[in-house]
Amino acid sequence: MMTRYPHETRILVATDCIIFGFNGEELKLLIIKRNFEPEEGKWSLMGGFLHENEDLEAGAKRILYDLTGLNNIYVEQLGAFGKVHRDPVERTLSVAFFALINIHNHDQEAVKAHYANWVSLKNKPELIFDHDEMVTMALDHLRYNAALHPIGFELLPEEFTIPQLQKLYEAIYDMRLDRRNFSRKILSTGLLVDTGWKNEHSTTKKAVLYRLDKEKYQRKFYAFWNFIPNINPNHA
Amino acid sequence: MMTRYPHETRILVATDCIIFGFNGEELKLLIIKRNFEPEEGKWSLMGGFLHENEDLEAGAKRILYDLTGLNNIYVEQLGAFGKVHRDPVERTLSVAFFALINIHNHDQEAVKAHYANWVSLKNKPELIFDHDEMVTMALDHLRYNAALHPIGFELLPEEFTIPQLQKLYEAIYDMRLDRRNFSRKILSTGLLVDTGWKNEHSTTKKAVLYRLDKEKYQRKFYAFWNFIPNINPNHA
DNA sequence: CTGATTTGTGTCGGATACACACAATTTTTT
DNA sequence: AAAAAATTGTGTGTATCCGACACAAATCAG
Numbered sequence: 001m002m003t004r005y006p007h008e009t010r011i012l013v014a015t016d017c018i019i020f021g022f023n024g025e026e027l028k029l030l031i032i033k034r035n036f037e038p039e040e041g042k043w044s045l046m047g048g049f050l051h052e053n054e055d056l057e058a059g060a061k062r063i064l065y066d067l068t069g070l071n072n073i074y075v076e077q078l079g080a081f082g083k084v085h086r087d088p089v090e091r092t093l094s095v096a097f098f099a100l101i102n103i104h105n106h107d108q109e110a111v112k113a114h115y116a117n118w119v120s121l122k123n124k125p126e127l128i129f130d131h132d133e134m135v136t137m138a139l140d141h142l143r144y145n146a147a148l149h150p151i152g153f154e155l156l157p158e159e160f161t162i163p164q165l166q167k168l169y170e171a172i173y174d175m176r177l178d179r180r181n182f183s184r185k186i187l188s189t190g191l192l193v194d195t196g197w198k199n200e201h202s203t204t205k206k207a208v209l210y211r212l213d214k215e216k217y218q219r220k221f222y223a224f225w226n227f228i229p230n231i232n233p234n235h236a
Numbered sequence: 237m238m239t240r241y242p243h244e245t246r247i248l249v250a251t252d253c254i255i256f257g258f259n260g261e262e263l264k265l266l267i268i269k270r271n272f273e274p275e276e277g278k279w280s281l282m283g284g285f286l287h288e289n290e291d292l293e294a295g296a297k298r299i300l301y302d303l304t305g306l307n308n309i310y311v312e313q314l315g316a317f318g319k320v321h322r323d324p325v326e327r328t329l330s331v332a333f334f335a336l337i338n339i340h341n342h343d344q345e346a347v348k349a350h351y352a353n354w355v356s357l358k359n360k361p362e363l364i365f366d367h368d369e370m371v372t373m374a375l376d377h378l379r380y381n382a383a384l385h386p387i388g389f390e391l392l393p394e395e396f397t398i399p400q401l402q403k404l405y406e407a408i409y410d411m412r413l414d415r416r417n418f419s420r421k422i423l424s425t426g427l428l429v430d431t432g433w434k435n436e437h438s439t440t441k442k443a444v445l446y447r448l449d450k451e452k453y454q455r456k457f458y459a460f461w462n463f464i465p466n467i468n469p470n471h472a
Numbered sequence: 473c474t475g476a477t478t479t480g481t482g483t484c485g486g487a488t489a490c491a492c493a494c495a496a497t498t499t500t501t502t
Numbered sequence: 503a504a505a506a507a508a509t510t511g512t513g514t515g516t517a518t519c520c521g522a523c524a525c526a527a528a529t530c531a532g
Contacts (some may be wrong), residue, residue: 056318
Protein backbone atom coordinates (compact mmCIF):
# COMPACT_ATOMS: atom_id res chain seq x y z
CA MET A 1 0.00 0.00 0.00
CA MET A 2 1.31 3.39 -0.94
CA THR A 3 1.08 5.89 1.86
CA ARG A 4 1.42 9.62 1.66
CA TYR A 5 2.46 10.20 5.27
CA PRO A 6 5.73 8.27 5.02
CA HIS A 7 7.61 9.86 7.90
CA GLU A 8 5.08 9.49 10.69
CA THR A 9 5.08 6.73 13.27
CA ARG A 10 2.26 4.23 13.39
CA ILE A 11 1.26 2.66 16.67
CA LEU A 12 -0.94 -0.16 17.91
CA VAL A 13 -4.54 0.64 18.77
CA ALA A 14 -6.57 -1.46 21.17
CA THR A 15 -9.93 -1.21 22.88
CA ASP A 16 -10.64 -2.14 26.48
CA CYS A 17 -14.13 -2.59 27.91
CA ILE A 18 -15.24 -1.66 31.41
CA ILE A 19 -18.33 -3.83 31.90
CA PHE A 20 -20.67 -3.19 34.82
CA GLY A 21 -23.43 -5.43 36.10
CA PHE A 22 -25.78 -5.45 39.11
CA ASN A 23 -26.79 -8.54 41.04
CA GLY A 24 -29.54 -6.93 43.10
CA GLU A 25 -27.17 -6.10 45.94
CA GLU A 26 -23.97 -4.57 44.64
CA LEU A 27 -22.22 -3.34 41.52
CA LYS A 28 -20.08 -5.88 39.72
CA LEU A 29 -17.26 -5.58 37.22
CA LEU A 30 -16.48 -8.21 34.59
CA ILE A 31 -12.75 -8.88 34.30
CA ILE A 32 -10.62 -11.69 32.91
CA LYS A 33 -7.74 -13.72 34.25
CA ARG A 34 -5.22 -13.64 31.43
CA ASN A 35 -4.12 -16.99 30.06
CA PHE A 36 -1.90 -15.31 27.49
CA GLU A 37 1.15 -13.10 27.42
CA PRO A 38 1.99 -10.48 28.48
CA GLU A 39 1.06 -10.45 32.17
CA GLU A 40 -0.28 -14.00 32.01
CA GLY A 41 -2.13 -15.01 35.17
CA LYS A 42 -2.94 -11.43 36.16
CA TRP A 43 -6.31 -9.74 36.05
CA SER A 44 -7.26 -7.25 33.36
CA LEU A 45 -10.16 -5.73 31.51
CA MET A 46 -11.39 -7.51 28.42
CA GLY A 47 -9.78 -5.96 25.39
CA GLY A 48 -8.09 -6.53 22.10
CA PHE A 49 -6.37 -4.93 19.16
CA LEU A 50 -8.33 -3.06 16.57
CA HIS A 51 -8.46 -4.88 13.23
CA GLU A 52 -7.21 -3.34 10.03
CA ASN A 53 -10.60 -2.54 8.50
CA GLU A 54 -12.66 -2.22 11.63
CA ASP A 55 -14.28 0.92 13.02
CA LEU A 56 -13.57 1.73 16.66
CA GLU A 57 -17.06 1.07 17.97
CA ALA A 58 -17.26 -2.13 15.92
CA GLY A 59 -14.07 -3.34 17.58
CA ALA A 60 -15.55 -2.72 21.01
CA LYS A 61 -18.77 -4.51 20.10
CA ARG A 62 -16.82 -7.47 18.73
CA ILE A 63 -14.95 -7.79 21.99
CA LEU A 64 -18.14 -7.47 24.02
CA TYR A 65 -19.89 -10.10 21.91
CA ASP A 66 -16.94 -12.46 22.24
CA LEU A 67 -17.12 -12.28 26.00
CA THR A 68 -20.83 -12.11 26.71
CA GLY A 69 -22.64 -13.38 23.61
CA LEU A 70 -24.70 -10.18 23.71
CA ASN A 71 -25.28 -7.85 20.79
CA ASN A 72 -27.40 -5.02 22.13
CA ILE A 73 -25.20 -3.77 24.91
CA TYR A 74 -25.29 -0.17 26.11
CA VAL A 75 -21.87 1.17 25.14
CA GLU A 76 -20.27 4.60 25.33
CA GLN A 77 -16.74 5.63 24.52
CA LEU A 78 -14.92 6.72 27.66
CA GLY A 79 -11.87 8.12 25.95
CA ALA A 80 -8.41 7.33 24.68
CA PHE A 81 -5.57 6.32 26.96
CA GLY A 82 -2.29 7.13 25.30
CA LYS A 83 0.59 7.30 27.79
CA VAL A 84 3.79 6.28 26.01
CA HIS A 85 4.67 3.45 28.37
CA ARG A 86 1.22 2.30 29.44
CA ASP A 87 1.92 -1.05 27.77
CA PRO A 88 5.51 -1.94 28.61
CA VAL A 89 5.83 -4.34 25.67
CA GLU A 90 5.16 -1.87 22.92
CA ARG A 91 3.41 1.46 22.70
CA THR A 92 -0.33 0.86 22.41
CA LEU A 93 -3.05 3.43 22.44
CA SER A 94 -6.20 2.09 24.04
CA VAL A 95 -9.70 3.46 23.57
CA ALA A 96 -11.76 2.57 26.62
CA PHE A 97 -15.44 1.69 26.30
CA PHE A 98 -17.99 1.87 29.08
CA ALA A 99 -20.63 -0.89 29.01
CA LEU A 100 -23.71 -1.68 31.11
CA ILE A 101 -25.33 -5.08 30.89
CA ASN A 102 -28.09 -7.06 32.53
CA ILE A 103 -26.02 -9.47 34.55
CA HIS A 104 -28.48 -12.34 34.06
CA ASN A 105 -28.57 -12.20 30.28
CA HIS A 106 -25.02 -12.96 29.25
CA ASP A 107 -23.65 -16.22 27.91
CA GLN A 108 -22.10 -17.94 30.94
CA GLU A 109 -20.17 -20.41 28.77
CA ALA A 110 -18.47 -17.65 26.80
CA VAL A 111 -17.52 -15.95 30.03
CA LYS A 112 -16.04 -19.15 31.38
CA ALA A 113 -14.11 -19.77 28.17
CA HIS A 114 -12.39 -16.41 28.64
CA TYR A 115 -11.61 -17.12 32.29
CA ALA A 116 -13.73 -14.12 33.13
CA ASN A 117 -15.30 -13.32 36.50
CA TRP A 118 -17.75 -10.91 37.98
CA VAL A 119 -16.05 -9.20 40.90
CA SER A 120 -17.44 -6.77 43.43
CA LEU A 121 -16.10 -3.27 42.92
CA LYS A 122 -15.29 -3.04 46.59
CA ASN A 123 -12.77 -5.85 46.59
CA LYS A 124 -11.60 -6.14 43.04
CA PRO A 125 -8.01 -7.27 42.45
CA GLU A 126 -5.37 -4.98 41.06
CA LEU A 127 -5.47 -4.86 37.27
CA ILE A 128 -2.63 -4.62 34.76
CA PHE A 129 -1.36 -1.56 32.94
CA ASP A 130 -3.60 1.48 33.47
CA HIS A 131 -6.78 -0.57 33.75
CA ASP A 132 -7.41 0.49 37.35
CA GLU A 133 -7.39 4.08 36.19
CA MET A 134 -9.91 3.18 33.50
CA VAL A 135 -12.20 1.53 36.05
CA THR A 136 -12.03 4.55 38.33
CA MET A 137 -12.91 6.79 35.42
CA ALA A 138 -15.76 4.50 34.37
CA LEU A 139 -17.22 4.48 37.88
CA ASP A 140 -17.07 8.26 38.01
CA HIS A 141 -18.73 8.32 34.62
CA LEU A 142 -21.48 6.01 35.84
CA ARG A 143 -22.15 8.11 38.92
CA TYR A 144 -22.07 11.31 36.97
CA ASN A 145 -24.29 10.15 34.14
CA ALA A 146 -26.77 8.05 36.09
CA ALA A 147 -27.62 11.23 38.00
CA LEU A 148 -28.47 12.99 34.77
CA HIS A 149 -29.83 10.29 32.49
CA PRO A 150 -31.92 7.18 32.95
CA ILE A 151 -29.08 4.80 32.00
CA GLY A 152 -29.38 2.79 35.22
CA PHE A 153 -32.17 0.72 33.66
CA GLU A 154 -29.57 -0.91 31.42
CA LEU A 155 -28.36 -2.80 34.48
CA LEU A 156 -31.79 -4.24 35.37
CA PRO A 157 -33.97 -6.94 33.81
CA GLU A 158 -36.82 -5.95 31.49
CA GLU A 159 -39.27 -5.96 34.36
CA PHE A 160 -38.33 -4.66 37.77
CA THR A 161 -39.84 -3.20 40.90
CA ILE A 162 -39.27 0.24 42.33
CA PRO A 163 -37.51 -1.18 45.41
CA GLN A 164 -35.11 -3.02 43.08
CA LEU A 165 -34.44 0.20 41.21
CA GLN A 166 -33.79 1.98 44.48
CA LYS A 167 -31.28 -0.66 45.54
CA LEU A 168 -29.47 -0.12 42.26
CA TYR A 169 -29.14 3.60 42.91
CA GLU A 170 -28.07 2.99 46.47
CA ALA A 171 -25.36 0.69 45.15
CA ILE A 172 -24.17 3.17 42.53
CA TYR A 173 -23.94 6.07 44.97
CA ASP A 174 -23.15 4.04 48.06
CA MET A 175 -25.80 5.91 50.04
CA ARG A 176 -29.25 5.29 51.46
CA LEU A 177 -32.20 7.00 49.83
CA ASP A 178 -35.62 7.72 51.28
CA ARG A 179 -38.06 5.12 49.95
CA ARG A 180 -41.02 7.47 49.72
CA ASN A 181 -39.28 10.36 48.03
CA PHE A 182 -37.53 7.99 45.64
CA SER A 183 -40.78 6.43 44.56
CA ARG A 184 -42.50 9.75 44.04
CA LYS A 185 -39.62 11.16 42.03
CA ILE A 186 -39.19 8.13 39.82
CA LEU A 187 -42.89 7.89 39.03
CA SER A 188 -43.10 11.61 38.28
CA THR A 189 -40.69 11.17 35.38
CA GLY A 190 -43.34 9.16 33.59
CA LEU A 191 -40.69 6.73 32.35
CA LEU A 192 -42.15 3.71 34.13
CA VAL A 193 -45.06 1.64 32.90
CA ASP A 194 -47.03 -0.58 35.26
CA THR A 195 -47.03 -4.09 33.79
CA GLY A 196 -49.96 -5.17 35.96
CA TRP A 197 -47.86 -8.01 37.39
CA LYS A 198 -46.30 -8.38 40.79
CA ASN A 199 -42.97 -9.72 41.86
CA GLU A 200 -43.72 -13.34 42.89
CA HIS A 201 -40.23 -13.88 44.33
CA SER A 202 -40.78 -11.64 47.30
CA THR A 203 -41.45 -13.28 50.66
CA THR A 204 -43.45 -10.35 52.01
CA LYS A 205 -45.67 -7.82 50.27
CA LYS A 206 -45.19 -8.24 46.51
CA ALA A 207 -44.09 -5.12 44.71
CA VAL A 208 -45.50 -3.99 41.38
CA LEU A 209 -43.39 -4.79 38.33
CA TYR A 210 -42.65 -1.92 35.99
CA ARG A 211 -40.95 -1.72 32.66
CA LEU A 212 -39.23 1.21 30.97
CA ASP A 213 -41.22 3.21 28.44
CA LYS A 214 -38.67 2.96 25.62
CA GLU A 215 -40.19 5.72 23.55
CA LYS A 216 -40.10 8.15 26.47
CA TYR A 217 -36.62 6.98 27.36
CA GLN A 218 -35.45 8.48 24.08
CA ARG A 219 -37.42 11.69 24.44
CA LYS A 220 -36.64 12.18 28.10
CA PHE A 221 -32.97 11.34 28.20
CA TYR A 222 -32.56 14.35 30.48
CA ALA A 223 -35.31 13.30 32.87
CA PHE A 224 -32.92 12.56 35.69
CA TRP A 225 -31.26 15.92 35.60
CA ASN A 226 -30.81 16.77 39.26
CA PHE A 227 -32.16 13.42 40.28
CA ILE A 228 -29.70 12.49 42.99
CA PRO A 229 -29.69 15.27 45.56
CA ASN A 230 -26.44 16.76 46.78
CA ILE A 231 -24.06 14.84 44.63
CA ASN A 232 -23.08 18.38 43.94
CA PRO A 233 -21.72 20.24 46.95
CA ASN A 234 -23.82 23.14 45.77
CA HIS A 235 -24.06 24.63 49.19
CA ALA A 236 -21.58 25.70 51.86
CA MET B 237 13.04 -2.35 18.07
CA MET B 238 11.86 -5.82 18.88
CA THR B 239 8.11 -6.06 19.30
CA ARG B 240 6.10 -8.83 20.85
CA TYR B 241 2.84 -8.16 19.00
CA PRO B 242 4.21 -8.95 15.53
CA HIS B 243 0.94 -9.73 13.76
CA GLU B 244 -1.11 -6.68 14.65
CA THR B 245 -1.59 -3.66 12.44
CA ARG B 246 -0.27 -0.29 13.49
CA ILE B 247 -2.01 2.87 12.44
CA LEU B 248 -1.39 6.60 12.44
CA VAL B 249 -2.59 8.58 15.44
CA ALA B 250 -3.31 12.29 15.26
CA THR B 251 -4.88 14.91 17.50
CA ASP B 252 -7.25 17.65 16.37
CA CYS B 253 -8.19 20.63 18.50
CA ILE B 254 -11.58 22.33 18.61
CA ILE B 255 -10.74 25.78 19.93
CA PHE B 256 -13.49 28.11 21.10
CA GLY B 257 -13.25 31.82 21.84
CA PHE B 258 -15.70 34.60 22.71
CA ASN B 259 -15.48 38.16 21.37
CA GLY B 260 -18.11 39.67 23.66
CA GLU B 261 -20.90 39.05 21.17
CA GLU B 262 -20.69 35.57 19.75
CA LEU B 263 -18.86 32.28 19.97
CA LYS B 264 -15.89 31.85 17.66
CA LEU B 265 -14.02 28.84 16.38
CA LEU B 266 -10.34 28.87 15.42
CA ILE B 267 -9.70 26.99 12.18
CA ILE B 268 -6.89 26.95 9.62
CA LYS B 269 -6.75 27.23 5.86
CA ARG B 270 -4.48 24.37 4.85
CA ASN B 271 -1.42 25.29 2.85
CA PHE B 272 -0.27 21.68 2.76
CA GLU B 273 -1.48 18.38 1.35
CA PRO B 274 -3.87 16.69 1.52
CA GLU B 275 -6.89 18.96 1.01
CA GLU B 276 -4.68 22.01 0.50
CA GLY B 277 -6.69 25.22 0.38
CA LYS B 278 -9.58 23.82 2.38
CA TRP B 279 -10.52 24.62 5.97
CA SER B 280 -9.81 22.26 8.84
CA LEU B 281 -9.23 22.07 12.53
CA MET B 282 -5.70 22.52 13.80
CA GLY B 283 -4.13 19.13 14.28
CA GLY B 284 -1.11 16.97 13.79
CA PHE B 285 0.34 13.53 14.18
CA LEU B 286 1.34 12.22 17.55
CA HIS B 287 5.10 11.92 17.95
CA GLU B 288 6.80 8.68 18.80
CA ASN B 289 7.54 9.44 22.44
CA GLU B 290 4.81 11.89 23.17
CA ASP B 291 1.83 11.41 25.47
CA LEU B 292 -1.59 12.18 24.00
CA GLU B 293 -2.29 15.26 26.06
CA ALA B 294 1.24 16.52 25.42
CA GLY B 295 0.62 16.25 21.69
CA ALA B 296 -2.53 18.32 21.98
CA LYS B 297 -0.77 20.94 24.07
CA ARG B 298 2.09 21.12 21.57
CA ILE B 299 -0.35 21.77 18.75
CA LEU B 300 -2.21 24.37 20.80
CA TYR B 301 1.03 26.14 21.72
CA ASP B 302 2.16 26.14 18.09
CA LEU B 303 -0.99 27.89 17.01
CA THR B 304 -1.69 30.28 19.85
CA GLY B 305 1.53 30.73 21.79
CA LEU B 306 -0.42 29.87 24.93
CA ASN B 307 0.58 27.31 27.54
CA ASN B 308 -2.19 27.32 30.10
CA ILE B 309 -5.15 26.51 27.94
CA TYR B 310 -8.22 24.75 29.31
CA VAL B 311 -8.19 21.39 27.49
CA GLU B 312 -10.34 18.27 27.76
CA GLN B 313 -10.27 15.16 25.68
CA LEU B 314 -13.44 14.85 23.62
CA GLY B 315 -12.83 11.35 22.40
CA ALA B 316 -11.33 9.23 19.66
CA PHE B 317 -12.57 9.30 16.09
CA GLY B 318 -11.67 6.06 14.40
CA LYS B 319 -13.75 5.42 11.28
CA VAL B 320 -11.68 3.38 8.83
CA HIS B 321 -11.91 5.85 5.94
CA ARG B 322 -12.16 9.12 7.82
CA ASP B 323 -8.83 10.16 6.27
CA PRO B 324 -8.95 9.02 2.64
CA VAL B 325 -5.17 9.05 2.29
CA GLU B 326 -4.40 6.51 4.98
CA ARG B 327 -6.19 5.23 8.01
CA THR B 328 -5.63 7.69 10.86
CA LEU B 329 -7.19 7.60 14.27
CA SER B 330 -7.72 11.09 15.63
CA VAL B 331 -8.17 12.02 19.27
CA ALA B 332 -10.15 15.25 19.46
CA PHE B 333 -9.40 17.84 22.14
CA PHE B 334 -11.77 20.51 23.33
CA ALA B 335 -10.11 23.83 24.17
CA LEU B 336 -11.37 27.13 25.57
CA ILE B 337 -9.23 30.24 25.35
CA ASN B 338 -9.44 33.92 26.10
CA ILE B 339 -9.64 35.26 22.58
CA HIS B 340 -7.59 38.36 23.40
CA ASN B 341 -4.59 36.54 24.85
CA HIS B 342 -3.30 34.49 21.96
CA ASP B 343 -0.29 35.20 19.76
CA GLN B 344 -1.72 36.86 16.66
CA GLU B 345 1.51 36.34 14.70
CA ALA B 346 1.50 32.60 15.29
CA VAL B 347 -2.12 32.44 14.20
CA LYS B 348 -1.32 34.32 11.01
CA ALA B 349 1.66 32.09 10.28
CA HIS B 350 -0.68 29.10 10.30
CA TYR B 351 -3.25 30.81 8.06
CA ALA B 352 -5.69 30.46 10.92
CA ASN B 353 -8.87 32.46 11.40
CA TRP B 354 -11.52 32.98 14.00
CA VAL B 355 -14.89 32.25 12.43
CA SER B 356 -18.35 32.64 13.81
CA LEU B 357 -19.99 29.30 14.54
CA LYS B 358 -23.09 30.41 12.71
CA ASN B 359 -21.42 30.78 9.35
CA LYS B 360 -18.36 28.62 9.51
CA PRO B 361 -17.18 27.00 6.28
CA GLU B 362 -17.37 23.28 5.71
CA LEU B 363 -14.37 21.48 7.15
CA ILE B 364 -12.46 18.48 5.84
CA PHE B 365 -12.77 14.86 6.89
CA ASP B 366 -15.01 14.40 9.94
CA HIS B 367 -14.05 17.75 11.45
CA ASP B 368 -17.59 19.13 11.21
CA GLU B 369 -18.74 16.22 13.29
CA MET B 370 -16.05 17.00 15.84
CA VAL B 371 -17.17 20.63 16.04
CA THR B 372 -20.80 19.62 16.54
CA MET B 373 -19.76 17.28 19.31
CA ALA B 374 -17.59 19.96 20.89
CA LEU B 375 -20.44 22.48 20.86
CA ASP B 376 -22.75 19.94 22.49
CA HIS B 377 -20.04 19.29 25.04
CA LEU B 378 -19.70 23.00 25.76
CA ARG B 379 -23.45 23.44 26.22
CA TYR B 380 -23.73 20.35 28.36
CA ASN B 381 -20.76 21.09 30.58
CA ALA B 382 -21.14 24.84 30.93
CA ALA B 383 -24.56 24.13 32.46
CA LEU B 384 -22.96 21.94 35.09
CA HIS B 385 -19.54 23.44 35.71
CA PRO B 386 -18.10 26.94 35.76
CA ILE B 387 -15.93 26.41 32.68
CA GLY B 388 -17.37 29.42 30.86
CA PHE B 389 -14.91 31.69 32.67
CA GLU B 390 -12.12 30.20 30.58
CA LEU B 391 -13.49 32.19 27.63
CA LEU B 392 -13.41 35.55 29.44
CA PRO B 393 -10.59 37.90 30.44
CA GLU B 394 -9.28 37.82 34.01
CA GLU B 395 -11.64 40.61 35.02
CA PHE B 396 -15.15 40.78 33.70
CA THR B 397 -18.57 42.18 34.55
CA ILE B 398 -21.72 40.22 35.23
CA PRO B 399 -23.41 41.57 32.08
CA GLN B 400 -20.42 40.31 30.05
CA LEU B 401 -20.76 36.91 31.66
CA GLN B 402 -24.45 36.87 30.88
CA LYS B 403 -23.77 37.67 27.22
CA LEU B 404 -21.40 34.72 27.12
CA TYR B 405 -24.07 32.35 28.40
CA GLU B 406 -26.61 33.81 26.03
CA ALA B 407 -24.19 33.14 23.17
CA ILE B 408 -23.50 29.59 24.28
CA TYR B 409 -27.17 28.66 24.63
CA ASP B 410 -28.51 31.00 21.96
CA MET B 411 -31.22 32.24 24.32
CA ARG B 412 -32.04 35.30 26.37
CA LEU B 413 -31.70 35.11 30.15
CA ASP B 414 -33.29 37.29 32.78
CA ARG B 415 -30.73 39.84 33.97
CA ARG B 416 -31.89 39.89 37.58
CA ASN B 417 -32.21 36.16 38.09
CA PHE B 418 -28.88 35.60 36.36
CA SER B 419 -27.12 38.04 38.65
CA ARG B 420 -28.65 36.58 41.78
CA LYS B 421 -27.80 33.03 40.79
CA ILE B 422 -24.25 33.77 39.74
CA LEU B 423 -23.48 35.71 42.91
CA SER B 424 -25.02 33.03 45.11
CA THR B 425 -22.37 30.54 43.94
CA GLY B 426 -19.76 32.60 45.75
CA LEU B 427 -17.36 32.11 42.86
CA LEU B 428 -17.06 35.78 42.01
CA VAL B 429 -14.85 38.28 43.81
CA ASP B 430 -15.50 42.00 43.54
CA THR B 431 -12.26 43.64 42.38
CA GLY B 432 -13.40 47.08 43.49
CA TRP B 433 -12.95 48.40 39.95
CA LYS B 434 -15.48 49.30 37.32
CA ASN B 435 -15.57 48.76 33.61
CA GLU B 436 -14.35 52.08 32.17
CA HIS B 437 -15.20 51.09 28.59
CA SER B 438 -18.91 51.34 29.09
CA THR B 439 -20.68 54.45 27.81
CA THR B 440 -23.52 54.18 30.30
CA LYS B 441 -23.55 52.98 33.88
CA LYS B 442 -20.25 51.27 34.54
CA ALA B 443 -20.57 47.71 35.78
CA VAL B 444 -18.50 46.24 38.59
CA LEU B 445 -15.54 44.10 37.54
CA TYR B 446 -15.30 40.68 39.12
CA ARG B 447 -12.71 37.98 38.98
CA LEU B 448 -13.01 34.25 39.54
CA ASP B 449 -12.14 32.89 42.98
CA LYS B 450 -9.69 30.25 41.76
CA GLU B 451 -9.63 28.33 45.00
CA LYS B 452 -13.40 28.05 45.08
CA TYR B 453 -13.45 27.20 41.40
CA GLN B 454 -11.64 24.00 42.30
CA ARG B 455 -13.80 23.21 45.31
CA LYS B 456 -17.08 24.12 43.66
CA PHE B 457 -16.65 22.58 40.25
CA TYR B 458 -20.25 21.41 40.56
CA ALA B 459 -21.60 24.83 41.50
CA PHE B 460 -23.45 25.24 38.22
CA TRP B 461 -25.33 22.01 38.49
CA ASN B 462 -28.80 22.88 37.27
CA PHE B 463 -27.71 26.36 36.37
CA ILE B 464 -29.33 26.78 33.01
CA PRO B 465 -33.04 26.14 33.39
CA ASN B 466 -34.87 23.84 31.02
CA ILE B 467 -31.98 22.71 28.96
CA ASN B 468 -33.54 19.53 30.10
CA PRO B 469 -37.03 18.92 28.77
CA ASN B 470 -37.87 17.68 32.24
CA HIS B 471 -41.54 18.35 31.85
CA ALA B 472 -44.25 17.37 29.34
C1' DC C 473 -31.45 69.18 32.92
C1' DT C 474 -34.00 65.73 30.61
C1' DG C 475 -34.29 61.46 28.42
C1' DA C 476 -32.22 57.09 27.05
C1' DT C 477 -29.60 53.25 28.28
C1' DT C 478 -27.57 50.18 31.29
C1' DT C 479 -26.73 48.27 35.89
C1' DG C 480 -27.95 46.90 40.79
C1' DT C 481 -31.34 45.22 44.16
C1' DG C 482 -35.91 43.76 45.95
C1' DT C 483 -40.39 41.18 46.24
C1' DC C 484 -43.98 37.99 45.56
C1' DG C 485 -46.42 33.68 44.31
C1' DG C 486 -46.10 29.05 42.75
C1' DA C 487 -43.52 24.91 42.54
C1' DT C 488 -40.30 21.64 44.41
C1' DA C 489 -37.53 19.06 47.82
C1' DC C 490 -37.06 16.65 51.73
C1' DA C 491 -38.43 15.00 56.38
C1' DC C 492 -41.72 12.27 58.28
C1' DA C 493 -46.45 9.29 59.39
C1' DC C 494 -49.75 6.03 58.37
C1' DA C 495 -52.13 2.31 55.87
C1' DA C 496 -52.00 -2.08 53.17
C1' DT C 497 -50.16 -6.74 51.81
C1' DT C 498 -47.95 -11.14 52.59
C1' DT C 499 -45.54 -14.64 55.25
C1' DT C 500 -44.18 -16.39 59.66
C1' DT C 501 -45.05 -17.15 64.37
C1' DT C 502 -47.81 -18.44 68.20
C1' DA D 503 -56.82 -17.98 63.43
C1' DA D 504 -54.84 -14.15 65.25
C1' DA D 505 -50.85 -11.47 66.00
C1' DA D 506 -46.27 -10.15 64.68
C1' DA D 507 -42.72 -9.00 61.34
C1' DA D 508 -41.25 -7.40 57.06
C1' DT D 509 -41.99 -4.90 53.10
C1' DT D 510 -44.60 -1.89 49.95
C1' DG D 511 -47.76 2.06 48.67
C1' DT D 512 -49.48 6.80 49.49
C1' DG D 513 -50.07 11.29 51.89
C1' DT D 514 -48.82 15.86 54.28
C1' DG D 515 -46.49 19.94 55.80
C1' DT D 516 -42.75 23.32 55.81
C1' DA D 517 -38.76 25.38 54.16
C1' DT D 518 -36.52 26.59 50.18
C1' DC D 519 -35.83 27.72 45.45
C1' DC D 520 -37.18 29.46 40.85
C1' DG D 521 -38.68 32.50 37.77
C1' DA D 522 -41.64 36.65 36.66
C1' DC D 523 -41.59 41.26 37.46
C1' DA D 524 -40.80 46.58 39.49
C1' DC D 525 -38.11 50.12 40.87
C1' DA D 526 -33.92 52.83 41.86
C1' DA D 527 -29.22 54.40 40.64
C1' DA D 528 -25.41 55.64 37.37
C1' DT D 529 -23.74 57.59 33.07
C1' DC D 530 -23.78 60.11 28.96
C1' DA D 531 -25.91 62.56 24.87
C1' DG D 532 -28.25 66.30 23.58
